Amino acid sequence: MLENDEFWDFYWEIRLQAMENLGKREAVLAASRLVRQISQQNGQPVRILELGCGEGQVIGTLIDAHTALCDTQIVVGVDYNAHSLAQCQHDFPGLYCINGNFTDPDLLTRLGNYDLVLLVNALHEVFSAEISPELEELNILPAKQHVEEALAGAVSCLVPGGWLVLFDGLEPAGDPADLLQIRFQDLQVWNEFEIFASQYQPFRISYRKLETPMNIEISRRNFTRYITKSIFLAKLLWQTERLESYQYFSLDEFRAAFARQGLEIIELRSLTINIDKWRHKVEILSPDEDFPDEHVLILARKI
Numbered sequence: 466m467l468e469n470d471e472f473w474d475f476y477w478e479i480r481l482q483a484m485e486n487l488g489k490r491e492a493v494l495a496a497s498r499l500v501r502q503i504s505q506q507n508g509q510p511v512r513i514l515e516l517g518c519g520e521g522q523v524i525g526t527l528i529d530a531h532t533a534l535c536d537t538q539i540v541v542g543v544d545y546n547a548h549s550l551a552q553c554q555h556d557f558p559g560l561y562c563i564n565g566n567f568t569d570p571d572l573l574t575r576l577g578n579y580d581l582v583l584l585v586n587a588l589h590e591v592f593s594a595e596i597s598p599e600l601e602e603l604n605i606l607p608a609k610q611h612v613e614e615a616l617a618g619a620v621s622c623l624v625p626g627g628w629l630v631l632f633d634g635l636e637p638a639g640d641p642a643d644l645l646q647i648r649f650q651d652l653q654v655w656n657e658f659e660i661f662a663s664q665y666q667p668f669r670i671s672y673r674k675l676e677t678p679m680n681i682e683i684s685r686r687n688f689t690r691y692i693t694k695s696i697f698l699a700k701l702l703w704q705t706e707r708l709e710s711y712q713y714f715s716l717d718e719f720r721a722a723f724a725r726q727g728l729e730i731i732e733l734r735s736l737t738i739n740i741d742k743w744r745h746k747v748e749i750l751s752p753d754e755d756f757p758d759e760h761v762l763i764l765a766r767k768i
């Protein structure tokens with residue numbers, strides 16, 4: 466069978482149906498293209514590493530599709546959540562799983578070198594781990610520094626010319642302090658927003674109530690933090706989601722951090738997955754304002 470791009474487009478359309486509403490679907494598609502490209506260029510099996518692999522939905526799905534192109538001895542997922550890793554090992558027995566902290570330099574040294582390293586929805590957790598008990602919110606500068614150190618660690622696992630795929634949350638464009646006026650679509654959404662504002666841990670969320678009930682003024686930054694968490698409010702997942710900030714770098718900060726780590730960005734896309742769900746919750750009243758792009762996908766090469 467000729468496994469051309471058309472074949473793979475069709476394969477992924479079927480295979481990724483369950484991930485239809487998840488942004489990481491884009492990371493799988495991008496990584497699949499890269500696996501095929503690297504295999505063709507190098508003429509040898511591709512070595513892949515995912516840092517923060519969780520249950521393996523990304524790397525496991527990838528090796529299921531590309532077993533013939535990968536060096537199955539050197540396809541590795543790392544995570545420090547034993548429960549997720551056990552699920553990963555169960556669902557994808559062909560994947561070599563390591564229980565460890567990917568910010569640990571000793572572990573990174575032991576991991577060796579790879580043609581492709583994946584960081585999918587992982588670095589925002591490194592950022593969010595930096596909650597300061599004194600500030601009772603995130604200590605931003607050390608948190609950003611730890612993200613950059615983790616990025617440097619990922620790069621250290623790449624062979625020269627190797628590829629990094631990063632998919633994660635995104636600080637909004639424009640001045641984050643700019644104010645937006647918004648209206649909640651109903652009382653339940655308004656109540657959920659108040660829960661968000663009082664329970665979201667990474668940053669204090671301030672806003673101003675307007676005269677009309679359920680209308681508020683809020684900074685673009687805080688609005689982005691709210692709207693990207695809004696789909697978890699009133700769900701069990703909120704208890705973990707309230708502890709994590711998806712946003713840590715703007716596009717410019719990603720560009721600068723990648724350049725400092727000797728990565729050449731080949732493709733960079735910002736994207737939004739949940740805008741239709743958001744429209745059911747909130748209307749933006751400020752003219753010429755729209756919902757933010759919530760995610761970034763970056764494909765970069767180690768120079």
Ligand SMILES: C[S@@+](CC[C@H](N)C(=O)[O-])C[C@H]1O[C@@H](n2cnc3c(N)ncnc32)[C@H](O)[C@@H]1O
Nearest residue numbers: 517518519522544545546565566567585586590
């Ligand atoms: C949001 S999940 C994403 C999982 C997977 N990449 C995916 O997209 O399906 C983030 C994962 O990163 C793991 N993680 C975060 N920081 C880590 C660290 N420093 N070392 C190892 N794993 C980490 C968490 O345990 C979690 O399983």
